[in-house]
Amino acid sequence: MMAGPINVKSEIGKLKAVILKRPGKEVENITPDTMPRLLFDDIPYLPIAQKEHDNFATVLKQNGTEVLYLDDLAAESLNDAAVRQEFLQRIIAESGFKKGKTAEVLQNYLNSFDSLTMVQRIMEGVRKEDIQLKSIGLKEASEDGDYPFLMDPMPNLYFTRDPAAAIGEGVSINRMTFAARRRESLFMEYIIAHHERFANQGVHVWRNRNHDTRIEGGDELVLNNHVLAIGVSQRTSAEAIQDIAGNLFKNASGYDTVVAIKIPHNHAMMHLDTVFTMINYDQFTVHPAILTKDGQVDSWILHPAKDGISIEHHRDLKQVLKTVLDLDDLDLIPTGNGDPIVAPREQWNDGSNTLAIAPGEVVTYNRNYVSNEILRKHGLKVHEILSSELSRGRGGPRCMSMPIVREDLKK
Known part of the structure; x- marks a missing residue:
């Protein structure tokens, strides 16, 4: 039974409500000189990017998902004059x-x-x-x-996954790594605090944005109703992971296990969900480059303990997932079928960044046709969306969505 405006207790439960941001003029306000400052390595062509994003939203709606837009929610959060003035002062100060x-x-x-x-x-x-x-x-x-x-413009806003993430019946409102994105989470702070859909509705804030340590939503994966995976990445620090784990453990969140997974710290693999996503009860996409030849990667399992948090170091990712998810076996599906040319090419265009909209049913970019065909061969239902311009921002369907309500899993 769903218990409020935020209910995300898995990566794969049927997606019922999501927050998107349609690309706007902020994308056209990127120039070649400002691309590094704004974290872009190309400039999307806005009219096509908007058509592609509308296609994405349509696919979600056709499959039973309520689509909410970030700018609408933010504006509706500022109906009170005092709240509006406070928001303006803060966003100007942070600028x-x-x-x-x-x-x-x-x-x-x-x-x-x-x-x-x-x-x-x-x-x-x-x-x-x-x-x-x-x-x-x-x-x-x-x-x-x-x-x-x-x-400065905020062209990364169409990646709504990162400024905040729903976990159970609450959210993390994130301190983001780079100055170009740091203001973005202020919108979600005001939406959760002041929008009538969320305010005074029992939404927990597991971690707010007022920190020095960094965490971003692309690194936060809700594996089930008590297990969370978080990437130790370019954008999320070990200190932030321990902090949010401690908050979840001591605040009756329902979460008693956090798996921290170390990934390379680079632009191509900026978040865990660019190299690893959950797409079914026992199926995951994985970019082979994060694993050694025998499937090893540094990972840590965090549990609550009498003196705070216990931390166990592991190397076998498959065994870690089987243990924390209580599975006899699981299917790790390699991006680009593991081909040494195809895999990095399709991962660059977010072949691993799949958005599950139901168990075994995903939304992907159409340009990653090798990865998509492999997913189908593994029994997945794949909805392909247009992707020539959206992909220039280095983020896929999961990056472009902030799920806020999913159906609870039946098993």
Whole structure:
């Protein structure tokens, strides 16, 4: 039985509600010079990216999923005037202007819009020319030379998986690694605290964004109603994993096991879900490059203990999963069929980043045709979505979705 606005007790239960962000003008506000700053290595063509994203949303809706949009939810969270002003002050401060004339001008400019337009302008980025800084002689306008933005665009927002993650009947609202993405989780903080769908509905915040240690939702996998897997990755630190594990263990979350899995710290494999996803009770996708030839990878099992947390180190990933999930056997399906050319090519375009919408039923990018055919040969039902432009952001269907309600598994 589902118990509230957040209910995610597996990776594979039938997906009932999800938060997406349709790519907007923030994607067109990437330039070749700002790609590294904004964590992109290419610039998606927005009209096609939007058509592809609409195709993704349509596939989800056709399969019984309620689709909610991040910008709508954020705007609806700001109906109270005091809440709106507090949010504006905080997002402007986190954009580099805690006080002073520039902060005042930005606040006045953004306050001139209705809430939805205001949220979208913040997401798109505010250019200096938008508020005619020269005409009011702001010294701060010249401090970054020719850089056109006062508030940077947030083009990574269409990857809604990362700023926050649903775990059981609560969420982690994440401290993200890079400055380019750090503001993103503020939207989810206000949605959980102030949107009528979530506020005062018993939603637990297992870890908030007010930390120095980093964690991102692409590293958080809810394997069942008491086991969580988290990647030790470029974007998530061991310290953050121990912190959230401790919070889950001591706050009656239902979670008594966290499996930490170490993956290479690089852009191609930035999160655990880019190399490993759960797609059925006993089936997982895995990119062969994270394992040794005999299937070894550093992993740790965390449990509650009298003095805090017990930690056991292991190397055999398959055995670890069989143990924590109480399985006799499981099927690790290699990206690109394990081919030394196909596997890294399709992993680069998120061949491992599958989104399960029901047990044994997944959404994938159509461009990863070798991986998709292997999934079908292993008995999976595969829904392919368009992917030529969305994939340029280095994230797949799982990255682009934040499930908030899944049906509980029957076994």
